[in-house]
Amino acid sequence: MFGRIRGWQRRHWRERSKAERVELQSLITWYCTTWFFYGSWLVLPAVGGVRHTTGALVLGGLLVAVGALQCVWANRLTRPALDHYLGRRKLPARQLTVPTVLLGLALALLVALQATDSADFVACRLLLGAVLLAYGVVYALLVPMPVALRRGGVLCGVCMALSALTGSAAVEVLLTGVVAAFGVLFSLLAARCGAWTLSVLWEAEHAREVEARLAVAEERLRFGRDLHDVMGRNLAVIALKSELAVQLARRGRPEAVEQMIEVQRIAQDSQREVRDVVRGYREADLGVELAGAQGVLTAAGIDCEVAGETAGLPAEVQSALGWVVREATTNVLRHGDARRCTVGLTVREGHAVLTVENDGADAVAGSGGSGLVGLRERLAAVDGTLTAGPVGDGGFRVVAEVPVTVERAEDAEGSPVRDGEAGVRDGDAGMRDGDAGVRAGAVV
Structure with missing residues (x-):
């Protein structure tokens, strides 16, 4: 599972699903958030708030370096921590050893800055918030929310105690607790809310795949039941009559020939009934497919417009074009990232032309070209053609054209x-x- 998830990171943006895009966007946001607070809450206060003495500059420089290392480790562990939260793989506890040591070192440098009065009051509090955020974004993804809140409260108490030991006033100690609480809560909200949204998206993605597999399994069961209903009774009769014919033939009775003729008739009827079942299974109703495509795409958040009438088209033409609609709709959902899709059906110059166009990077042959090959075979049976390819700026168009001859039209009208x-x-x-x-x- 994890190898498959890691693989999509190297793919182009347009080739990713919506859930994959949201996940990548969330990761980039977390990376940037860590460095944003490092620059605005640590580097700038350190430059403007640290005294211009040798000791203060050394402590400030060390804190800036430690903060940068914190951000590097945070970025390095954000992806594994997210995988841990989503249940893809476990993140060993030892992976937090270096970030924890860096946090302790940063807090020690802050205490030294405040104890030696090497930085002003506002700078020290901003520096505290920055070092807590760099650690909290990763830590919030690894422990349950109650545990994170409980340990965050303990950390706030420790920060307030250290501030009091350095001789800060009561108001300054209280503000230290407020800043520490902000760092803890902001880390939890930024990390947990985004990760929870991702988990819901991935569950919905998985549910959609399961639903598709169940639909296929249900259709197979239906087809199996139909075949059983058709063949079960007839095969039983064939077996009985064949056994009777054998017994009659052994006795030299002429009725054996009549029984075998009856077996032949039943076998021919069974063959015809099987063809009818298979034909019904393979045929697709164009009107139903057009309505279904519009409903499915609209439910998926894609603006779908369907234009055209199916009246007067022969059944075989409707069946072939119905499969084109079904396959194109499936691939718009699975292989593209369309926001708009139009389906048009026109009859001109003795040809029925079906056009399916979307503004996503669709790939009808998403499974090695088998989709296109199957559609072309179905259309070839009615002398039709299929063209598919990119169009415009990032769009994709599928055009199926089938001749509607006079003979086929008369068949459709029951001439x-x-x-x-x-x-x-x-x-x-x-x-x-x-x-x-x-x-x-x-x-x-």
């Missing part, structure tokens, strides 16, 4: 002539089946 021809063909098929039955009887 009597075509129906008659179909009846003749069915009659021919019935005669061929009868001939086959006679030949089979003769062989028996």
Whole structure:
């Protein structure tokens, strides 16, 4: 799991999912926050608030160096700490040894600065907030919230006690506690809130994947039930009649031929019923797919516009174009980062043209080109073509074109002539089946 998560960090921004983008943005924000407080709360106060004496400058310089090391270690441990929070991997406790030592050293330098009166009151408090923030952003991701609050309270008490030991007034001691509390609470809010949001996003991402797998499993179960309903009864009858034919043949009874002819008829009926089940499984209703695409994309926060009518299109053309809509919609959700998607269906010059365009870096062939190959095979069955590729500034367009001939249009409208021809063909098929039955009887 962790290796897969680490892999997406090297991918281009457009290739990442929304959850991956939010995570990367959160990490960059935490990195920058640490250095921002280092520059504004540590470096600037140290430059302007430390006395211009040798001892004070040495202590101030050491504190600035220790603060920089704190930021480096914080940036280094932020990613592992986030992985620890999200449950991807555990962060060993020994990884906090160096940051803890640096925090203790920074607090010791602060106490020395205040005890020797080497820095003014405001500078010392800002320096305290900076060193606590650099440590707290990482620490807040590693322990439960109650534990972090409890230990943060203890740390605030220690800071106030140290301030009192250096001879600070009561107001100064109180302000020290306020600054320490701010550092602790800000670290918790900045780290925990962002990490909690990420955990919710990843759970939603995982739930979406599980939902898709369940939908596929449910469809497989439905298909299996349909096949069982079609084949179970017929196979049982075939087995019984075949056994009866064997017994009759052993006795030399002529009824064995009739039983085998009946077995042949049942087998042919079963074959036709299986074809009907498979055909129903493979066909897609274009109107349903267009409505479903608009609903799914809208639910995903993508502005989807669907234009066009499916009335008058032959069933085979609608089925082929319906698969194009389904595949394109799936890839807009899974491989792109679209904010807008338009689906248009027009019929011009004897051709039905379906266009699916989005403004994300889509990849219809996201699984090695199998998506495009499958769509082209379906469209080739109805003499259609498919083109797909980038368009404009970061957009992607899929265009499927299928000829709508007069014969297909008449089939869609149920033309009597075509129906008659179909009846003749069915009659021919019935005669061929009868001939086959006679030949089979003769062989028996």
